[in-house]
Amino acid sequence: MTPNWDDMKVFLAVARLESLSAAGRDLKVDPATVGRRIARFEEQMGAPLFAKSPQGYALTDAGQRLLIHAERAEQAMTGAVEELAGQAGNLSGTIRIGAPDGCANFLLPQVCSRIGKENPDLEIQIVALPRVFNLSKREADMAIGVSAPEAGNRLTVQKITDYKLYLAAARAYLIKHPRIQSLKDLRGHRMIGYIPDMIFDKELDYLAELGLEHVNLASNSVSVQFNAIRAGAGIGVVHGFAMPTAPRLRKVLGDAVSLTRSFYLIRHADDRRLERMNRFAEALSEGLREEVARLEQDQ
Structure with a gap:
């Protein structure tokens, strides 16, 4: 029996989310219904498509092979809908x-x-x-x-594009603390940056690139870091495109110290x-x- 598109959508949801409950939320149906649909689909295909474990639903070898064709079918269906809808106009x-x-x-x-x-x-x-x-x-x-x-x-x-990052601090912080004339002077200041073991991309290891290893206030979120710097909690690396939103921030060591990403x-x-x-x-x-x-x- 040739599987219908609704069965294929259920298969794709479970394959991507690795959970009946997550797939159910995505498809807006009950998880038990998702489970029944998957069991019926596996029976139709004549092979187990998922291996259930405490971590969730993992694709079997047969499931992996089917996934390639299911994604191609999804792309074809999406393309057909776009063509019939006349996508030369506005996006929807x-x-x-x-x-x-x-x-x-x-x-x-x-x-x-x-x-x-x-x-x-x-x-x-x-x-x-x-x-x-x-x-x-x-x-x-x-x-x-x-x-x-x-x-x-x-x-x-x-x-897409390059962008700049700078060392920065709130004006109030700089007024209250010793003057900074070189990177060496930063060793006596409070530094703000990423939690070291939560840096998910080496391109974000800004302070290490500048030779500044110590971090007094850390977060895995650049927005939390930015708000801490803006609040006067210390010195950190700030995106150049974020500087206009915080007029009281000042570059530390000016444009002499900058990074390009x-x-x-x-x-x-x-x-x-x-x-x-x-x-x-x-x-x-x-x-x-x-x-x-x-x-x-x-x-």
Whole structure:
């Protein structure tokens, strides 16, 4: 018997979320119903597709092989819907972007707002997490990263733009503490940065690159760090594009100490066939380039 598309959607949800309850929430059906659908689907396919364990549902070898074809079918179905809907007009539907919280807090709201105004039927979801996104499990339709993935398994990577980071502190902090004339002088100051064992990308290890190993106040979130610096708790590394939102922040050692990093757009390779995703990716990339340039110019 040829499986129908509804069965395939249930299979894809469990394969990506590795849980009946999570798949049920995603599909808006009862987990018990998901379990019955999977059992029936496995019977139709004549092979076990999942191995159940305390950690959840893991794909078997047969499930792994089926996943490739299921994702291709999903892409074909999405492409057909787009073509019939006449996607030459405004974008519609839902697109989820994963991004590190610095980009998500200081850039994406403005960029996505402009895209949304031009495409009123489009729902944009921004997932801000201080970690790498797993696109193969569809945690997001596309992700913004601070480095290109080393293992590009079925992924495409496009550089969006460079951006600057600076040492900064609140004006009130600098007034109350000894003057800083070199990096050596920072050893007597309170430093703010990432929790060392929670740095999820080597590109974020800013203080180590500057030869500053000690951290007095740490967080895995760049937004928490930024607010702590703005509150006068110490000195830390701040995105140049975030500086205009905190006029009382001052660069420490001026432009003499700065770092350059890059944003990359990471996508499913198969999504390159979808005009809707391509158009959104183009608008997103162009919007981010313009917003970084605008905010860095306003520092």
